Amino acid sequence: MQKRKVKVGIVGLGRLGYQHAENLSFRIPFCELTAVCSINEKEVKKAQENLEVPYGYTDYDEMLTNKELDAIFIASPSGFHCEQIIKALREGFHVFSEKPLGLYIEETQKVEKVVMEHPDQTFMLGFMRRYDRSYALAKKKIEEGAIGQPTLIRCYGIDPTKQLDGFIKFATKNYSGGLFLDMSIHDFDLARWYLSAEAKEVWAVGGSYSRTEFNELNDAETGAAMIRFDNQAIGIFVAGRNCAHGYHVETEIIGTKGTLRIGTVPESDQIVLFNDNGVINECFDGFISRFEQAYLSEVEEFVNCIIEGRQPAVSVRDGVESTKIGYACKESFENGQLVHVQNDRFVSN
Amino acid sequence: MQKRKVKVGIVGLGRLGYQHAENLSFRIPFCELTAVCSINEKEVKKAQENLEVPYGYTDYDEMLTNKELDAIFIASPSGFHCEQIIKALREGFHVFSEKPLGLYIEETQKVEKVVMEHPDQTFMLGFMRRYDRSYALAKKKIEEGAIGQPTLIRCYGIDPTKQLDGFIKFATKNYSGGLFLDMSIHDFDLARWYLSAEAKEVWAVGGSYSRTEFNELNDAETGAAMIRFDNQAIGIFVAGRNCAHGYHVETEIIGTKGTLRIGTVPESDQIVLFNDNGVINECFDGFISRFEQAYLSEVEEFVNCIIEGRQPAVSVRDGVESTKIGYACKESFENGQLVHVQNDRFVSN
Amino acid sequence: MQKRKVKVGIVGLGRLGYQHAENLSFRIPFCELTAVCSINEKEVKKAQENLEVPYGYTDYDEMLTNKELDAIFIASPSGFHCEQIIKALREGFHVFSEKPLGLYIEETQKVEKVVMEHPDQTFMLGFMRRYDRSYALAKKKIEEGAIGQPTLIRCYGIDPTKQLDGFIKFATKNYSGGLFLDMSIHDFDLARWYLSAEAKEVWAVGGSYSRTEFNELNDAETGAAMIRFDNQAIGIFVAGRNCAHGYHVETEIIGTKGTLRIGTVPESDQIVLFNDNGVINECFDGFISRFEQAYLSEVEEFVNCIIEGRQPAVSVRDGVESTKIGYACKESFENGQLVHVQNDRFVSN
Amino acid sequence: MQKRKVKVGIVGLGRLGYQHAENLSFRIPFCELTAVCSINEKEVKKAQENLEVPYGYTDYDEMLTNKELDAIFIASPSGFHCEQIIKALREGFHVFSEKPLGLYIEETQKVEKVVMEHPDQTFMLGFMRRYDRSYALAKKKIEEGAIGQPTLIRCYGIDPTKQLDGFIKFATKNYSGGLFLDMSIHDFDLARWYLSAEAKEVWAVGGSYSRTEFNELNDAETGAAMIRFDNQAIGIFVAGRNCAHGYHVETEIIGTKGTLRIGTVPESDQIVLFNDNGVINECFDGFISRFEQAYLSEVEEFVNCIIEGRQPAVSVRDGVESTKIGYACKESFENGQLVHVQNDRFVSN
Numbered sequence A, B, C, D: 001m002q003k004r005k006v007k008v009g010i011v012g013l014g015r016l017g018y019q020h021a022e023n024l025s026f027r028i029p030f031c032e033l034t035a036v037c038s039i040n041e042k043e044v045k046k047a048q049e050n051l052e053v054p055y056g057y058t059d060y061d062e063m064l065t066n067k068e069l070d071a072i073f074i075a076s077p078s079g080f081h082c083e084q085i086i087k088a089l090r091e092g093f094h095v096f097s098e099k100p101l102g103l104y105i106e107e108t109q110k111v112e113k114v115v116m117e118h119p120d121q122t123f124m125l126g127f128m129r130r131y132d133r134s135y136a137l138a139k140k141k142i143e144e145g146a147i148g149q150p151t152l153i154r155c156y157g158i159d160p161t162k163q164l165d166g167f168i169k170f171a172t173k174n175y176s177g178g179l180f181l182d183m184s185i186h187d188f189d190l191a192r193w194y195l196s197a198e199a200k201e202v203w204a205v206g207g208s209y210s211r212t213e214f215n216e217l218n219d220a221e222t223g224a225a226m227i228r229f230d231n232q233a234i235g236i237f238v239a240g241r242n243c244a245h246g247y248h249v250e251t252e253i254i255g256t257k258g259t260l261r262i263g264t265v266p267e268s269d270q271i272v273l274f275n276d277n278g279v280i281n282e283c284f285d286g287f288i289s290r291f292e293q294a295y296l297s298e299v300e301e302f303v304n305c306i307i308e309g310r311q312p313a314v315s316v317r318d319g320v321e322s323t324k325i326g327y328a329c330k331e332s333f334e335n336g337q338l339v340h341v342q343n344d345r346f347v348s349n
Helices: A015-026 A043-052 A060-064 A080-090 A105-117 A133-143 A161-173 A179-183 A185-195 A292-308 A314-337 B015-026 B041-051 B060-064 B077-088 B107-119 B133-143 B161-173 B178-181 B184-197 B292-308 B316-335 C015-026 C041-053 C061-065 C076-088 C105-117 C135-143 C161-173 C179-183 C185-195 C291-309 C316-335 D015-026 D041-051 D060-062 D078-088 D107-116 D135-144 D161-173 D179-183 D183-197 D292-308 D318-336
Strands: A004-009 A032-035 A056-057 A073-076 A094-097 A124-127 A150-160 A201-205 A222-229 A234-243 A248-253 A259-262 A270-274 A280-281 B006-011 B031-037 B055-057 B073-076 B094-097 B124-125 B150-162 B199-207 B222-229 B235-244 B249-255 B259-262 B271-275 B278-281 C005-013 C031-037 C055-057 C071-074 C096-098 C123-126 C149-162 C200-206 C220-231 C234-243 C247-257 C259-260 C271-275 C278-281 D006-011 D031-035 D055-058 D070-075 D095-097 D123-125 D150-160 D199-207 D222-229 D235-244 D249-257 D259-262 D271-275 D278-281
Touching: A015 A032, A015 A043, A015 A292, A032 A043, A032 A060, A043 A056, A056 A060, A056 B094, A060 A080, A073 A080, A073 A292, A073 D259, A080 A094, A080 A105, A094 A292, A094 B278, A105 A314, A105 B041, A124 A292, A124 A314, A124 B041, A133 A185, A133 A248, A133 A259, A133 A292, A133 B161, A133 B271, A133 D150, A150 A161, A150 A185, A150 C220, A161 A234, A179 A185, A179 A234, A179 A248, A179 A314, A185 A201, A185 A222, A185 A234, A185 A248, A185 A314, A185 B249, A201 A314, A201 C220, A201 C234, A222 A314, A222 C200, A222 C220, A222 C234, A222 D123, A234 C200, A234 C220, A234 C234, A248 B006, A270 B133, A270 C185, A280 B133, A314 D150, B006 B015, B006 B060, B006 B292, B015 B041, B015 B292, B041 B055, B055 B060, B060 B077, B060 C031, B073 B292, B077 B094, B077 B107, B094 B278, B094 B292, B107 B316, B124 B292, B124 B316, B133 B184, B133 B259, B133 B292, B133 D041, B150 B161, B150 B178, B150 B184, B150 D222, B161 B235, B161 C123, B178 B184, B178 B222, B178 B235, B178 B316, B184 B249, B184 B316, B184 D123, B199 B316, B199 D222, B199 D235, B222 D150, B222 D199, B222 D222, B222 D235, B235 D199, B235 D222, B259 D041, B271 C105, C005 C015, C005 C061, C005 C291, C015 C031, C015 C041, C015 C061, C031 C041, C031 C061, C031 C271, C041 C055, C041 C135, C055 C061, C061 C076, C076 C105, C096 C291, C105 C316, C105 D292, C123 C291, C135 C185, C135 C247, C135 C259, C135 C291, C135 D271, C149 C161, C149 C179, C149 C185, C161 C234, C161 C247, C179 C185, C179 C234, C179 C316, C185 C200, C185 C220, C185 C234, C185 C247, C185 C316, C200 C316, C200 D060, C234 D078, C271 D135, D006 D015, D006 D060, D006 D292, D015 D031, D015 D041, D031 D041, D031 D060, D031 D249, D041 D055, D041 D135, D055 D060, D060 D078, D060 D199, D070 D292, D078 D095, D078 D235, D095 D278, D095 D292, D107 D318, D123 D318, D135 D183, D135 D249, D135 D259, D135 D292, D150 D179, D150 D183, D161 D235, D179 D183, D179 D235, D183 D199, D183 D235, D199 D271, D199 D318, D222 D318
Parallel strands: A004 A032, A004 A073, A032 A056, A073 A094, A094 A124, A150 A234, B006 B031, B006 B073, B031 B055, B073 B094, B094 B124, B150 B235, C005 C031, C005 C071, C031 C055, C071 C096, C096 C123, C149 C234, D006 D031, D006 D070, D031 D055, D070 D095, D095 D123, D150 D235
Antiparallel strands: A150 A248, A201 A222, A222 A234, A248 A259, A259 B271, A270 A280, A270 B259, A280 D278, B150 B249, B199 B222, B222 B235, B249 B259, B271 B278, B278 C278, C149 C247, C200 C220, C220 C234, C247 C259, C259 D271, C271 C278, C271 D259, D150 D249, D199 D222, D222 D235, D249 D259, D271 D278
């Protein structure tokens, strides 16, 4: 008895989007990239040719009329996620959306409602770190009691200096959400996941250190947030856009019986170079190389969920809650005060 | 214009063979696993079902009559490689063979001759380490002069203690080639590659330390070989079957201006655990997890070579020369003397 | 021309005090341990015998009448520091005091006044970390611009789990100052030193995780404080009493052009052990082993200051300011609010 | 009851000699540096002044007539060791000699005989590594069974490139003993110590890679020796004079149940620097900084041996045997053949 292949249409063919398209085409078992969509026609053509994709669209709504497709994969700019998720769900597709769920709390809550109205369709949010082998193994170790009760989590998410100019250019024209929403959203999800707790109170600080443009943007080049969770656990979050040595994603969970660190030195390979500068490890240059395996594994899980008719462990709620924490940090950073995080457990209609 | 998919038939469905089959099915662009072959009918059925492979064979010669196939992928036991390569080449197929090329120098030279008689067919030997990102990057760095002239290479290849019992059971019934041919063959290839030199003289020692069975097998549990290369460079090779912490493959190249180490601590992930034992990194448990990426990349290269009508960088000669070094080590270990390596640069008919 | 030896009398012969006494006797050039003082007569006798010290006292005031002495070295319990410093200064001695300067802001300000009234006597506070080679080198690198402008400092100070029982016993009978004053005082000094800035605002959190006694003590087992400095730099401080792997003192300074980490893995030696648990580094078991060299170097500097008639880089002000930060953390931890640190730059009479 | 101080006279005030003199003066309990001797009068004066030493000599024999002295400390050039040891022992002094015991096997055997004729005088050879905390702890762990039975030892001893010019200048005028005797003598001692075995057979290779002067000196810039020990254990020794990253002393002992590595990355401090080159550890620049603690501890042990009337664990025999291994390596390197090490267990008169 042969498994049917899941046919996927992707929207968004930027750097990460194209990477996903390539994976969907070549590296995900029982999956077929059947359609690509982008407002940029050249991107559509290039993807169709290189990846041998039968259907190409420049209009998202048109792609949704293609009933050969089983699932829609959303890798478009963040501002489009909520609307595109809702439309695809309502057209009966399974949906995968890149993070963030949305840029505003209200729209994420609206998505949550729609997801709940379509329980038979798989919905997955791209919190790929949970599918990174090291992060997944850390979760397993915590559940097995390797570090006792988690009491403190420290998360670093700092983008490489090389992308600093590009970000400033982008942020002067677009709403990025600000440092914490944009950079720490994965970390907020990890903290909730590892601590099994919800955020209560937050204080966030930050500043412009090498580039004054951040002041004008009312944003921070480097920032930190400290969070008190509802089980007394402590969260420390450092976010930034100016990491000289590369892409620095590091997570530490201190427990009553031990500590776990993931990516404490973000070595990109198994090489150590000894020369007259000392002993040198080179680092990852960005999220695509660091999370290459996770980007594959999450999509494998998405496809398996569809085939097996189930939902993934990452739920729409995780997206809503992370967004709330991000907004609390943003508010605290802007007004300098301690901020209480709103934790309504149920969506209000 | 659409690329045609390369259709591959695999022989050998053991642990590594099945892994290759899975990769050929799902993870290699422009490739289709079209046939599987094993003398074990259950393995054939299982692979056909799980991987949706149209053709299944228990007879290798029969698979070679299937003219839908473009390429034969050989992952059978080492003793069959030479014969199967020669047959497949003569039937007009492109051929990929797992290492080693063969178990005896003479048969490898025979293969070399046949490969040379079929220059239009891609032939590739599974020296996958060259396609591991860290090893490949090390080569690039050496070529760029990062460590000056390489003067000494040190290679460790030690299998986990967990496999010790299994190996002893295997070796009492089968010809493994002995420690150096079986465990160091990749290292000999790496040494030749990084040093751009050929081995001249070798002294190999070793012994039985925890398990006396090795004495009876005239083999070593742990051994070391020192090699003088024709450009005065030095090679140090440690091989073993009793590594408590896992699978230890480590390579160091010392040059006149710096040193490169690859895999010096064989950490299996980005996790560090701090507990009352200290600060702990866990290690790879075997070659399949350590070289997962390399096993994919080498096959991608094989398929690309076929599509583009070219030969890969790893040649049949690399297989022949590595085998010679392995035999020189074996001889030295057995007779206790310094042994000269035979380096006929050309195949004698 | 021969240098005269500096004759020192020490008060306090506990674990660290005895270590200092041994150093003063045997390992500090141009220094002689001439008197020892403790309320415990046995300790006095033992030190006199083992270290060949001519004078022994059980009364501090009596020791101060010994005019052979040049300097008084205070290693008594924290509650005595201020009074003993003031007395010794007024009797004309050079004074070295172990940290903390005092347990209350007011008494530290009083000491500061007296120190300023005796400018010709060397006064030194035992912030030994500044004399640890790694910490000192980090300062030098920062001054040389190795990491650009420091923007964030993260300091961990966590005592080993092995000392947890002992601490709880101690703290139920004595005023320890609480987690932040007791454990983070060195870190506050380091932060001020590396950032060249003063603390403005602090939020501190913490809790009882494995031992409920901390709740009863109105103290925390593990805590964290985030501080905004007057130059916009960020401080993150983690303190604790339950570190499974040993004594964890770690400092990180993130700058606009690079990052420095000191003691990120607190390895106690140059040994790595590979066994079936993985690859293991053992850690320091306490401050005396971690800071052995610093405890010597600070005293060498103290003696050299006396000989050369100068003051050390660590001033009484550093003690006062660190205490203020500690109290701000304590207040914030207790009331849950953001707290402003009082930074009167001048001592009010 | 007061311990008498051991009065020491030192000969040799070069870089290491002066460091020893400083230690003997200031940092060794129950020890007094009472006399200094050097053919260089300026060195004698400088040491007397800085270290407040009462007696100064330019003639070694004259120093031996000073009967205030208890012990002679030999830090003169290697060629003088044997003669000076013998003279001092015959004059009734306890003797400490820097390594090597001597430059020729015969003279070391003569010293051994004289040492044995004076069993009541403490004799110690400066194999300081055994007193390095990491090396000592490794020995303890091995004895406790942490790695099972040691089967292979790998030792690296490579001097910094910065000293390369200086060495070549020295070696063109002086007999250094050659690469293996000069650089690996400590490693041979460590191998015998950790393996509890004697060397049987050796093959040594090496060459001139960056500097042709080594060919003219009949010496090697970088070399390697492989040794078979009498219990089947394997020794691998790499020695060199061209280490770009600093002073690289590394030791690995592989056992049947685990592996120990000491100094695998020769980090000079607890600092890690992250910048646009990657993540960087700086390394030791030479033996004095790497073995600072060991140089102190061995002399403490020497003084304690004198006070307690006993002999240290490092015996004259260790010096003789290490020299033999060094000569076997030298011979093998020069003639290209396997060489048997002569292991007469008893000194022939």
